[in-house]
Amino acid sequence: MTTDPSRPPPAPFLRVVRGEPTPEETAALVAVLTARARAARAAGDEQAPGPPSGWRDRSRLLGLPPAPGPGAWRAAYRPR
Incomplete structure (x- = not known):
């Protein structure tokens, strides 16, 4: 495997934060x-969200915009 000296090395996949695991434990x-x-x-x-x-x-809090027509002014104020 040839490494390109102009490229930085990749980040490690795992990093040990505490302790000294054996190679078998890491494997x-x-x-x-x-x-x-x-x-x-x-x-x-x-990890697909359901x-x-x-x-x-929260979309139920938005409600629907009032439709023009008779009683629209009342429907705009009255909660459903």
Whole structure:
């Protein structure tokens, strides 16, 4: 593998913050993370957001704009 000296080295995939894991422990962690990523990809669950919850959906607070016609002035004020 030839490295280009003008390119900076890539960022590390994992970084040990505390402790000194053995190479076997690091390999086990990488294997578990890889297996979870493959299982999620196979299931089609790529962190896709689901439909918004009714509790969090704020569109119901917006209401509909008043339509022109008889009683429009009353409908504009009266909550639904």
